[in-house]
Amino acid sequence: xxxxxxxDRFNKLIERANPSDLATIERLLKGIERQVEEPKQxxxxxxxxxxxxxxxxxxxxxxxxxxxxxxxxxxxxxGMTTTLIDSAMGTMANKLAKEGFAAVxxxxxxxxxxxxxxxxxxxDVHIIHHGQTTMVLGSSAKxxxxxxxxYATASFAFIPKSW
Amino acid sequence: xxxxxxxDRFNKLIERANPSDLATIERLLKGIERQVEEPKQxxxxxxxxxxxxxxxxxxxxxxxxxxxxxxxxxxxxxGMTTTLIDSAMGTMANKLAKEGFAAVxxxxxxxxxxxxxxxxxxxDVHIIHHGQTTMVLGSSAKxxxxxxxxYATASFAFIPKSW
Amino acid sequence: xxxxxxxDRFNKLIERANPSDLATIERLLKGIERQVEEPKQxxxxxxxxxxxxxxxxxxxxxxxxxxxxxxxxxxxxxGMTTTLIDSAMGTMANKLAKEGFAAVxxxxxxxxxxxxxxxxxxxDVHIIHHGQTTMVLGSSAKxxxxxxxxYATASFAFIPKSW
Amino acid sequence: xxxxxxxDRFNKLIERANPSDLATIERLLKGIERQVEEPKQxxxxxxxxxxxxxxxxxxxxxxxxxxxxxxxxxxxxxGMTTTLIDSAMGTMANKLAKEGFAAVxxxxxxxxxxxxxxxxxxxDVHIIHHGQTTMVLGSSAKxxxxxxxxYATASFAFIPKSW
Numbered sequence: 001x002x003x004x005x006x007x008d009r010f011n012k013l014i015e016r017a018n019p020s021d022l023a024t025i026e027r028l029l030k031g032i033e034r035q036v037e038e039p040k041q042x043x044x045x046x047x048x049x050x051x052x053x054x055x056x057x058x059x060x061x062x063x064x065x066x067x068x069x070x071x072x073x074x075x076x077x078x079g080m081t082t083t084l085i086d087s088a089m090g091t092m093a094n095k096l097a098k099e100g101f102a103a104v105x106x107x108x109x110x111x112x113x114x115x116x117x118x119x120x121x122x123x124d125v126h127i128i129h130h131g132q133t134t135m136v137l138g139s140s141a142k143x144x145x146x147x148x149x150x151y152a153t154a155s156f157a158f159i160p161k162s163w
Numbered sequence: 164x165x166x167x168x169x170x171d172r173f174n175k176l177i178e179r180a181n182p183s184d185l186a187t188i189e190r191l192l193k194g195i196e197r198q199v200e201e202p203k204q205x206x207x208x209x210x211x212x213x214x215x216x217x218x219x220x221x222x223x224x225x226x227x228x229x230x231x232x233x234x235x236x237x238x239x240x241x242g243m244t245t246t247l248i249d250s251a252m253g254t255m256a257n258k259l260a261k262e263g264f265a266a267v268x269x270x271x272x273x274x275x276x277x278x279x280x281x282x283x284x285x286x287d288v289h290i291i292h293h294g295q296t297t298m299v300l301g302s303s304a305k306x307x308x309x310x311x312x313x314y315a316t317a318s319f320a321f322i323p324k325s326w
Numbered sequence: 327x328x329x330x331x332x333x334d335r336f337n338k339l340i341e342r343a344n345p346s347d348l349a350t351i352e353r354l355l356k357g358i359e360r361q362v363e364e365p366k367q368x369x370x371x372x373x374x375x376x377x378x379x380x381x382x383x384x385x386x387x388x389x390x391x392x393x394x395x396x397x398x399x400x401x402x403x404x405g406m407t408t409t410l411i412d413s414a415m416g417t418m419a420n421k422l423a424k425e426g427f428a429a430v431x432x433x434x435x436x437x438x439x440x441x442x443x444x445x446x447x448x449x450d451v452h453i454i455h456h457g458q459t460t461m462v463l464g465s466s467a468k469x470x471x472x473x474x475x476x477y478a479t480a481s482f483a484f485i486p487k488s489w
Numbered sequence: 490x491x492x493x494x495x496x497d498r499f500n501k502l503i504e505r506a507n508p509s510d511l512a513t514i515e516r517l518l519k520g521i522e523r524q525v526e527e528p529k530q531x532x533x534x535x536x537x538x539x540x541x542x543x544x545x546x547x548x549x550x551x552x553x554x555x556x557x558x559x560x561x562x563x564x565x566x567x568g569m570t571t572t573l574i575d576s577a578m579g580t581m582a583n584k585l586a587k588e589g590f591a592a593v594x595x596x597x598x599x600x601x602x603x604x605x606x607x608x609x610x611x612x613d614v615h616i617i618h619h620g621q622t623t624m625v626l627g628s629s630a631k632x633x634x635x636x637x638x639x640y641a642t643a644s645f646a647f648i649p650k651s652w
Contacts, residue, residue, distance in 0.1 A: 001189050007174045013196055014166050014173075021199050024206060026164050032191065033176055036184050041235030043187060044243075071253070072204030078253075078268045079246025080207075086242045090234070105241045106623065107596055107644055109272040109435040111462045111479060113455035128477045129439035134595065134646075136437045136477065151454045151462065153437060153479060155596055155644065157623075269460065270433055270481055272598040274625045274642060276618035291640045292602035297432065297483075299600045299640065314617045314625065316600060316642060318433055318481065320460075327515050333500045339522055340492050340499075347525050350532060352490050354521065359502055362510050367561030369513060370569075397579070398530030404579075404594045405572025406533075412568045416560070431567045435598040 024067045048080070050087065059095070061088040062122040076116025076149070081141050085110065085152045088123040089137045093156040096130065101158040103135065110152035118143035133158055187230045211243070213250065222258070224251040225285040239279025239312070244304050248273065248315045251286040252300045256319040259293065264321040266298065273315035281306035296321055350393045374406070376413065385421070387414040388448040402442025402475070407467050411436065411478045414449040415463045419482040422456065427484040429461065436478035444469035459484055513556045537569070539576065548584070550577040551611040565605025565638070570630050574599065574641045577612040578626045582645040585619065590647040592624065599641035607632035622647055 001009075017025060028047065035046035044050070048069065053060040063069065063084050071077035086105055093103030121141050129136040134157050141150040164172075180188060191210065198209035207213070211232065216223040226232065226247050234240035249268055256266030284304050292299040297320050304313040327335075343351060354373065361372035370376070374395065379386040389395065389410055397403035412431055419429030447467050455462040460483055467476040490498075506514060517536065524535035533539070537558065542549040552558065552573050560566035575594055582592030610630050618625040623646055630639040 001185075003177050003180075003185065006185065006189055006192060007177050009196070010173050010177075010192055011170050013192075013199055014170050017166075017199050022164075022166065022169065024198075025195055026169055028191065028195065028210075029169060029173055029176075032188055033172070035187075036176055036180055042233055042240070043231045044233070044240055045235075047191075047231065068206045068210065070205055070207070071250075072208075073265065073267075077205070077207055077246060077249070078271065079242060079249045082245040082249070082271070083240060083242025086240070086245070087234075090241075102236065104236075104278075105275055107272070107274050108241065108245070109270070109479065109598055111270050111454065111481060112268055113457070113462060115267075129437065129474065131439070136439060138477075148455065151464075151479065153435065153477065155437060272435055272642065274618065274644060276620070276625060292600065292637065294602070299602060301640075311618065314627075314642065316598065316640065318600065327511075329503050329506075329511065332511065332515055332518060333503050335522070336499050336503075336518055337496045339518075339525055340496050343492075343525055348490075348492065348495065351521055351525075352495055354517065354536075355495060355499055355502075358514055358517065359498070362502055362506055362514075368559055368566070369557045370559070370566055371561075373517075373557065394532045394536065396531055396533070397576075398534075399591065399593075403531070403533055403572060403575070404597065405568065405575045408571040408575070408597070409566060409568025412566070412571070413560075416567075428562065430562075430604075431601055433598070433600050434567065434571070435596070437596050438594055441593075 027066055027068060044083070050084070052091065058124060059088060059092045060122055060124045061091070062120050064120045065116060065118055076121065078112055081112070081116060081121065081150045082108065082110055082152070084121060085123045085139045085141055085150065086154065088125050089139050089154050089156070092125040092137060093135055096135065097158050100161055102161050103156040103158055106155045106157050108152060108154040110150055112150050114147055114149045116143070116149045118145065120144050121149060128153060190229060190231060207246070213247070215254065221287065222251060222255045223285055223287045224254070225283050227283045228279060228281055239284065241275055244275070244279060244284065244313045245271065245273055245315070247284060248286045248302045248304055248313065249317065251288050252302050252317050255288040255300060256298055259298065260321050263324055265324050266319040266321055269318045269320050271315060271317040273313055275313050277310055277312045279306070279312045281308065281310070283307050284312060291316060353392060353394060370409070376410070378417065384450065385414060385418045386448050386450045387417070388446050390446045391442060391444055402447065404438055407438070407442060407447065407476045408434065408436055408478070410447060411449045411465045411467055411476065412480065414451050415465050415480050415482070418451040418463060419461055422461065423484050426487055428487050429482040429484055432481045432483050434478060434480040436476055438476050440473055440475045442469070442475045444471065446470050447475060454479060516555060516557060533572070539573070541580065547613060548577060548581045549611055549613045550580070551609050553609045554605060554607055565610065567601055570601070570605060570610065570639045571597065571599055571641070573610060574612045574628045574630055574639065575643065577614050578628055578643050578645070581614040581626060582624055585624065586647050589650055591650050592645040592647055595644045595646050597641060597643040599639055601639050603636055603638045605632070605638045607634065609633050610638060617642060
């Protein structure tokens with residue numbers, strides 16, 4: 001599609017969007033703007049408005065809960081919780097990888113402990129095992145009120161970056 | 164934002180988008196159109212262009228692999244593979260739930276067996292255990308060429324829908 | 327078999343046992359004595375010389391590592407580590423169950439992080455989620471020198487004891 | 490202990506054993522005889538009377554369910570089910586390992602789907618992923634009547650045998 005066609009289709013879509021759709025489209029528009037203006041490492045990060053809070057000692061990632069993270073029951077999709085946790089853990093694992101190596105998730109186990117109903121969800125990360133070629137990390141995902149909605153552990157393998 | 168402001172911001176964004184961004188925005192636009200015109204059970208389904216192939220005997224779900232499903236390494240994000248698998252399993256579990264009950268994922272374990280590099284990925288679902296109050300399902304996610312990229316099992320609990 | 331036959335077969339077995347076998351048989355004999363003289367809740371506990379260290383706040387279980395806990399590679403069998411952890415978690419879960427209810431393990435995920443080579447292994451237990459009908463517990467298994475050899479999480483369901 | 494002391498303590502133990510204990514001791518005696526007369530790869534295999542049924546295409550392992558495999562609720566201990574499954578999978582993984590390499594379990598996830606009440610339990614094994622340096626296997630554990638009591642998947646790493 002040419003730029004004109006994209007603009008035209010979007011403008012027509014907005015004309016017939018209901019207020020609820022409009023709010024969601026506005027949210028997505030902001031996500032697209034973020035990625036076009038200041039590209040993050042992935043579109044997913046920009047679209048879901050992922051925020052990272054990283055320090056020497058800890059790492060936390062947060063996403064807002066909204067229409068675009070919901071499942072068909074109208075609550076946070078477990079896959080989105082997993083995406084948040086895997087992103088947080090993966091970032092930590094890559095931070096800890098030796099020079100020239102990347103960390104990839106080989107396995108992840110997650111317990112869903114409460115429905116994800118709230119404004120946003122934050123995943124922290126802790127180290128369970130830091131080996132030469134593999135790593136095991138743990139992560140707890142909590143709502144803004146501190147309620148834990150999921151706990152996960154995952155295995156990472158370090159592979160040469162030339163891969 | 165008013166409809167005019169949304170349109171205006173989008174139109175300006177398109178002006179400065181590079182060809183790669185434009186292709187991704189076009190993909191997202193189509194996802195938004197799908198949800199506005201014929202709402203699916205979730206925005207996630209429309210945005211990621213989830214297709215369900217369901218019969219008496221089996222259930223498969225497919226999503227295209229693209230910029231919007233990538234992680235920071237430029238391959239399919241493990242969280243997206245998990246979202247696909249959890250959606251497929253959840254749909255199957257709810258199909259099998261008794262009247263008045265919904266199925267929720269209480270735990271999911273996934274093995275990532277190959278990098279998700281390809282055009283699309285499809286998850287099938289099989290029953291491991293069908294109990295009175297709980298269920299265990301298995302799912303294999305494969306690329307269009309048949310290559311398996313993940314295998315997962317998950318626990319579901321049946322809860323009254325009034326919940 | 328009559329008592330006399332059992333004694334006779336055992337006595338003949340001891341005659342031809344080599345020193346290494348004799349040491350293991352001695353270990354097993356002590357386990358059998360423990361269960362006959364002061365029955366524990368299970369033969370497994372007595373045979374593997376399981377010790378429980380329980381207080382208001384915490385719970386730990388320890389077993390010696392020996393010939394009878396080894397796998398074919400001559401190190402602690404992963405199944406034995408899992409048995410220890412599941413016993414510790416199960417004891418904790420049942421301690422926390424409401425009157426009239428028992429806790430059963432519905433799922434367990436374990437990461438093996440180092441080979442189990444040492445004198446004994448101890449599993450502690452912590453609560454990840456304490457719900458109305460389910461519980462998620464975590465457990466770390468460590469050698470006597472503090473080296474962690476495994477980390478596990480498990481799901482428990484509370485069921486009426488009449489079951 | 491000298492051979493005489495071991496014999497003496499055992500003989501006295503038998504004198505005061507009740508019929509139920511005697512039956513269990515008889516079972517253990519047979520396990521000890523098996524290991525002394527024809528050592529298996531591990532004492533665990535002999536004590537729990539593990540049988541392996543292996544062919545070009547498949548691998549199954551069976552253990553009898555008895556007092557010595559029970560948990561405190563009087564049914565098959567989940568740790569024993571896991572030991573059986575891990576043994577079966579580990580045997581398969583080592584069979585498939587390249588010359589000079591051994592396979593070790595790095596992670597195992599198990600779903601317990603029914604109580605282990607019966608005469609014996611058999612675990613079969615299937616390959617989920619066969620990679621260069623890692624492997625994922627699946628296993629179903631069933632009672633003699635075909636009832637599935639557990640399903641597990643596990644990750645294996647191939648390591649040089651010199652390790």
